[in-house]
Amino acid sequence: MSHKRAQFGTKLGVIAATVGSAVGLGNIWRFPYECGTNGGGAFLLVYIAFVFLLGIPTICAEFALGRHSRKGMPGSFRIASCNKRWDFLGYGAILAAFMILSFYSVVGGWTLDYIFDSCTGLFKQIPNSDRHQQFMNFVSGWRAVAWAIVFLIINFVVMVRGVQKGIEKVSNVMTPLLFVILIVFCVNSLFMPGAAKGLTFLFKPDFSKVTTDVVLRALGQAFFSLSLGMGCLVTYSSYFSDNTPLIKTAFQIGILDTLVAILAGVVIFPAVFTYGMQPAEGPTLVFEVLPNIFHDMPGGNIWSFLFFLLLALASLTSIISVSEVVVAFLCDEFKITRKRAAIIVTAVTCVTATLCSLSFGPLKSLNLFNLFDYISANILMTLGGLGICVFVGWRMKSEHFEQQMRLNSHVPGWLFSYIAGCIRYVCPVGIFIVFIAGLL
Numbered sequence: 001m002s003h004k005r006a007q008f009g010t011k012l013g014v015i016a017a018t019v020g021s022a023v024g025l026g027n028i029w030r031f032p033y034e035c036g037t038n039g040g041g042a043f044l045l046v047y048i049a050f051v052f053l054l055g056i057p058t059i060c061a062e063f064a065l066g067r068h069s070r071k072g073m074p075g076s077f078r079i080a081s082c083n084k085r086w087d088f089l090g091y092g093a094i095l096a097a098f099m100i101l102s103f104y105s106v107v108g109g110w111t112l113d114y115i116f117d118s119c120t121g122l123f124k125q126i127p128n129s130d131r132h133q134q135f136m137n138f139v140s141g142w143r144a145v146a147w148a149i150v151f152l153i154i155n156f157v158v159m160v161r162g163v164q165k166g167i168e169k170v171s172n173v174m175t176p177l178l179f180v181i182l183i184v185f186c187v188n189s190l191f192m193p194g195a196a197k198g199l200t201f202l203f204k205p206d207f208s209k210v211t212t213d214v215v216l217r218a219l220g221q222a223f224f225s226l227s228l229g230m231g232c233l234v235t236y237s238s239y240f241s242d243n244t245p246l247i248k249t250a251f252q253i254g255i256l257d258t259l260v261a262i263l264a265g266v267v268i269f270p271a272v273f274t275y276g277m278q279p280a281e282g283p284t285l286v287f288e289v290l291p292n293i294f295h296d297m298p299g300g301n302i303w304s305f306l307f308f309l310l311l312a313l314a315s316l317t318s319i320i321s322v323s324e325v326v327v328a329f330l331c332d333e334f335k336i337t338r339k340r341a342a343i344i345v346t347a348v349t350c351v352t353a354t355l356c357s358l359s360f361g362p363l364k365s366l367n368l369f370n371l372f373d374y375i376s377a378n379i380l381m382t383l384g385g386l387g388i389c390v391f392v393g394w395r396m397k398s399e400h401f402e403q404q405m406r407l408n409s410h411v412p413g414w415l416f417s418y419i420a421g422c423i424r425y426v427c428p429v430g431i432f433i434v435f436i437a438g439l440l
């Protein structure tokens, strides 16, 4: 079966889909909780440094590989190097994709439940002091499992509709709207009594808190948030037209994504201190803090409905991009239809997501949720990013790389040297050191 490979329809569509992939629960749920457990300001500083030094160059590397080969994982390595020796990187990516799909859909399910609760007015009824217990009861039960499965089914529907009709349409509208509503919430948080404390926590670095583990987690968070290290952007860029300027797009993604994460921090931390909560609460942090805000806000139910709707949609555009890695892999390698590939992905993840969700209740001792979260972001993705940079920097023909970087865009010499230098030297060495130090 040979058919023309799908492509994104418009320039806006490319930005919306890639930024839509990057912006998601990673920014609004994962960033505040990682920042909170790893010391605040210092974490943010290391995080930003990693975005520019390692993140944006790795985005460029993924783009060059994807658009040059016009294949996803692991086919792109095979085409660019003419042999199968690099396939293992692709299989690592597929494994990471399944782990991410599993815990991501659980959190996606939480957002769906919160949309529902906003409609019934639950946040207004329950006093803030009962919030923690209420949330723990919810996440440990079957209701959370059911929502995770609903989330996966919605993902399935978009997956089947394909690149232009599915991914692009949803992303175009949602990503800009989320941005606007986040700014409204930031302003609201800035007027809270705990604003000063919250902002100090987020922006004032305390370097005594920086351990090698914190540095590894900042790198993992940067890669997770930018959708890096598992071929997601390789797969998306295989659908780019030749008109897309790759370096410019990479900077747009990096900057917008970081901005959203910082905005989320500005919303959350003032509220954490206002309501006397702990920033180091962990994965449930955001879901316990936000309802307090809505409880005390005029028109809280409407705001919370809007917020969680947009968050759910932002997570949908992200989880679609993770699924797309596996779907493209199954379609390219086994020549099956999109629909069949989507069924396989959904069936497997329904099972693994159930196990992750029950990690908050009956399967606490196994704690697959935290395990998948940690292994995928901090191990598989950082190693995947390392592999991709080494491959693009040293194995892919440098004319091919340069051609992709400069195609239809004016790139000044210094900028090209910066990106190429980072991919060849800074990323491989930097990621390797952070990884080893963090593990020890």
Ligand code: TRP
Pocket (backbone or CB within 6 Å): 021, 022, 023, 024, 025, 026, 027, 100, 223, 224, 225, 226, 227, 228, 229, 230, 232, 318, 319, 321, 322, 381
């Ligand atoms: N970046 C997304 C977020 O911040 C999550 C995501 C989408 C992702 N695609 C990915 C993470 C690929 C790792 C790899 O929510």
